[in-house]
Amino acid sequence: xxxxxxxxxxxxxxxxxxxxxxxxxxxxxxxxxxxxxxxxxxxxxxxxxxxxxxxxxxxxxxxxxxxxxxxxxxxxxxxxxxxxxxxxxxxxxxxxxxxxxxxxxxxxxxxxxxxxxxxxxxxxxxxxxxxxxxxxxxxxxxxxxxxxxxxxxxxxxxxxxxxxxxxxxxxxxxxxxxxxxxxxxxxxxxxxxxxxxxxxxxxxxxxxxxxxxxxxxxxxxxxxxxxxxxxxxxxxxxxxxxxxxxxxxxxxxxxxxxxxxxxxxxxxxxxxxxxxxxxxxxxxxxxxxxxxxxxxxxxxxxxxxxxxxxxxxxxxxxxxxxxxxxxxxxxxxxxxxxxxxxxxxxxxxxxxxxxxxxxxxxxxxxxxxxxxxxxxxxxxxxxxxxxxxxxxxxxxxxxxxxxxxxxxxxxxx
Amino acid sequence: xxxxxxxxxxxxxxxxxxxxxxxxxxxxxxxxxxxxxxxxxxxxxxxxxxxxxxxxxxxxxxxxxxxxxxxxxxxxxxxxxxxxxxxxxxxxxxxxxxxxxxxxxxxxxxxxxxxxxxxx
Numbered sequence: 001x002x003x004x005x006x007x008x009x010x011x012x013x014x015x016x017x018x019x020x021x022x023x024x025x026x027x028x029x030x031x032x033x034x035x036x037x038x039x040x041x042x043x044x045x046x047x048x049x050x051x052x053x054x055x056x057x058x059x060x061x062x063x064x065x066x067x068x069x070x071x072x073x074x075x076x077x078x079x080x081x082x083x084x085x086x087x088x089x090x091x092x093x094x095x096x097x098x099x100x101x102x103x104x105x106x107x108x109x110x111x112x113x114x115x116x117x118x119x120x121x122x123x124x125x126x127x128x129x130x131x132x133x134x135x136x137x138x139x140x141x142x143x144x145x146x147x148x149x150x151x152x153x154x155x156x157x158x159x160x161x162x163x164x165x166x167x168x169x170x171x172x173x174x175x176x177x178x179x180x181x182x183x184x185x186x187x188x189x190x191x192x193x194x195x196x197x198x199x200x201x202x203x204x205x206x207x208x209x210x211x212x213x214x215x216x217x218x219x220x221x222x223x224x225x226x227x228x229x230x231x232x233x234x235x236x237x238x239x240x241x242x243x244x245x246x247x248x249x250x251x252x253x254x255x256x257x258x259x260x261x262x263x264x265x266x267x268x269x270x271x272x273x274x275x276x277x278x279x280x281x282x283x284x285x286x287x288x289x290x291x292x293x294x295x296x297x298x299x300x301x302x303x304x305x306x307x308x309x310x311x312x313x314x315x316x317x318x319x320x321x322x323x324x325x326x327x328x329x330x331x332x333x334x335x336x337x338x339x340x341x342x343x344x345x346x347x348x349x350x351x352x353x354x355x356x357x358x359x360x361x362x363x364x365x366x367x368x369x370x371x372x373x374x375x376x377x378x379x380x381x382x383x384x385x386x387x388x389x390x391x392x393x394x395x396x397x398x399x400x401x402x403x404x405x406x407x408x409x410x411x412x413x
Numbered sequence: 414x415x416x417x418x419x420x421x422x423x424x425x426x427x428x429x430x431x432x433x434x435x436x437x438x439x440x441x442x443x444x445x446x447x448x449x450x451x452x453x454x455x456x457x458x459x460x461x462x463x464x465x466x467x468x469x470x471x472x473x474x475x476x477x478x479x480x481x482x483x484x485x486x487x488x489x490x491x492x493x494x495x496x497x498x499x500x501x502x503x504x505x506x507x508x509x510x511x512x513x514x515x516x517x518x519x520x521x522x523x524x525x526x527x528x529x530x531x532x533x
Contacts, residue, residue: 112498113453135528136456136498144453151451188529196529237532244532348502357533384414385530 001047006035010124013055015096017063018159020056024103025149026066027059028121034058035124097122098213099161101206105173108155113148114177115184120145122209123202132195133184171214175223175279178207182227186234189387191242200231218274221266225283228263229290232256244387248295260290281310300329317349321358333365353382357392364399373399415456415498415525416505422492423518424464441513449497449508458495489518496525 014031018024034055048054104118116134119125125133131141162170185199207224214220236250267283274280285306292298307323320343328336340359343349360375376395383389430438449455469484470477483490492514499505502524509520 110452110454111500116453134498140456143450144455147451148453187527187531192528233532242528244530246533250532354533383530384524385527387528388530388533389526391530391533 001042001051003039006038007124009052009055010035011097011100011122013052013059014121015100016056017059020060021063023063024159025153026063028149030059030063030066032120032126033062036126095213097209099159101174101210102162102170103152103157103159105170105177106152106155106157107173108151109148111180113144115181116141116145117148118177119181119202123206125202129195132193133199174210175219178203178210179223186230189238189242190240200234203227204231218270219277219279221270222277222280222283225263225267225270226279226286228259229283229286232259232263232290238387242387244391247289252293255290263287264290276309276313278310278314281306281313300326304330317343317346321354325358328362328365333362336362337366353379353388356382369399415496417523417525418495418497418509418512419491419521419523420493420514421489421519421521422514423488424490426517438513445511454497454499456496456498458493460493461491464490
């Protein structure tokens, strides 16, 4: 049995242990320990006939030990719980995984805590793996997870689905957490540790699980499609030294066609069946890019229409920024630049490097090289990522060369 | 997003505080660390030994010079740092303002650069 299968059992074992003994916090630690024991013992001793049952029994024993050391149980209860489960009993219904997912995304938790707890309790990752992926010392991550469980308990959360009137809002948080995990993984570059980049695969796996549990939900499907279509580019987006390659310059032959096929089919089906939502729209936009064999083939009018819909649904400075690029491709750079002026009023975005770099790019498209150069310099100063900063500095270099030796024809981006 | 909060302490003023006042300081800082650990925003941090114990190194034309004291000649010197992982830049400002040092001298907030990034 490989690591992936153990991970898949993790949330269901945890759910079974919590249902049997309560104490989500101790149950979660006990499940972790049982998984680690299995990972060590099974390769040597062989996988048991009922792996789920083995894990539940192992976790239960550890939980009882923990309770014993808390001096909270009577001997009689210990004896009853220490019995092996009947041979037929395996892991319960997958529905409890959904309960667990909702619990880990409890609103009382901060996003870093939601991410960490989800990856451990639902993802079955070890604390060490999560710590490495998030560039945090293991002891710090262990404490973050343990505090997260205490916070949930203090908030009075129970091991059950949130009430109907809260469920939709909680699902939005779950999807956001899954998206954040994906983004951490996807934006990691080749120069970074493998465990960091694997977060993208984890996020896709957890989103597939969520989709299996909520097959009718359009936004869950949309998020999965968005992840698949985005992940398709992961081999083309950076060089081995970590230098970023913008979408327009990527070698599309190295995009993963299987992921594109799956993502495109999924979003196509979903759009025809479900009420529109932001993840679906974002997936549709990425699908339009993925369908274009070359940059020049991109159906920009379609991209613009989708951004119009997205802006109507969830207006945000980021959407405005991305839409302005589409406007520039359809109506010319000056039209795109005009759209950007509206963003100067937003304090946070006005200082952000992306506004400066998009503006610089459009200035370049419009032939205003000096303005583009100044924009890229500004953006490079504001950048918070080393690869992005390097990319922006490279544009400054390139344009400095152009200013000294202007090309004979205007540059059209 | 991750930020480092740098404590720029007025060394003379700190050394002029009574032990009792210093204890109040430490406890306040300890409480915030507790709180940030509970929210999952705490990543790490350390207090630095007194600025008078610092050494500064320069190498010019292959010649190594080590001098006693901090790199910059100023009333304030680094006394410690903390690294936090927060959802917004505003939250980093909120945390910095709570630090006891913010009330007596000052804190500098610097974003940590990511190793990854968006390809745009």
